[in-house]
Amino acid sequence: MAEAMRAHAQETNRLNRERRNTAAATRRELAETAKTIAEIVRVIEQGAGTVPCPTD
Structure with missing residues (x-):
């Protein structure tokens, strides 16, 4: 039971990070943006004629 609780806490911490x-x-x-x-x-x-378009 303790190992399951520890694994759950570790996974929760990983997901939060x-x-x-x-x-x-x-x-x-x-x-x-x-x-x-x-x-x-x-x-x-x-009033500039062209606007540079970002490529990313």
Whole structure:
């Protein structure tokens, strides 16, 4: 019984770490996307002819 509880706790901890890492990566990606959109809007507002498109 103790071994099962220990295994469950370890798996729960692993899943929590994975979730935190995924959330952090998603927040970084969202921030990068927001900066790209803000730059595109700025270029459009300035009346530039072309807007560089990100390839990623």
